[in-house]
Amino acid sequence: AQSVSQHNHHVILSEAASLELGCNYSYGGTVNLFWYVQYPGQHLQLLLKYFSGDPLVKGIKGFEAEFIKSKFSFNLRKPSVQWSDTAEYFCAVISDYNAGNNRKLIWGLGTSLAVNP
């Protein structure tokens, strides 16, 4: 079965520190990759996505992620975090592992990021 692993469950950083959150998935075929963010008390929203093309994807609020097919990874990065980046971050993958209407998003368990001012 497909799976998505987020290695860091809780991350605490100081403002201006650099961020990298790991995401690995288990299937080696064609994938679409997503990072969603959930700010405290809010709904999940899309941060960035990769479908095809340039493996370095830029999202909102200065976030970026790099798809490395050989490593089955889609790590999220930000050079300098802010207090307002405190949130929970979810990696999700949809692949052609299950064809047609059986395709579905597989979610990681999430990483809670706390940024201290």
Added chain:
Amino acid sequence: DSGVTQTPKHLITATGQRVTLRCSPRSGDLSVYWYQQSLDQGLQFLIQYYNGEERAKGNILERFSAQQFPDLHSELNLSSLELGDSALYFCASSVSTGGGASGGELFFGEGSRLTVL
């Protein structure tokens, strides 16, 4: 605003009771997904409907059921409630079943917070 509407936002009830959560998807979206988010289990996929038909099932308990109506709104019914059912229930929608043009991108509502006492 994601365009996905969930009601009620907050609900407090007693064990053994039954509640119904409602979701209106974004205009034009045919798929509706239900997720449960709790502190100890993270984001759990419950069930997906596409154009009125059940499309995928996740970790949904037998005490829970859902349906999608002809106008595409969906309801999640939770019965014989237990303390452990206290959670945030999210609805999300997408244009397709998970493949297709949206490639799996979901738009989330703000959630219904259920507290079972």
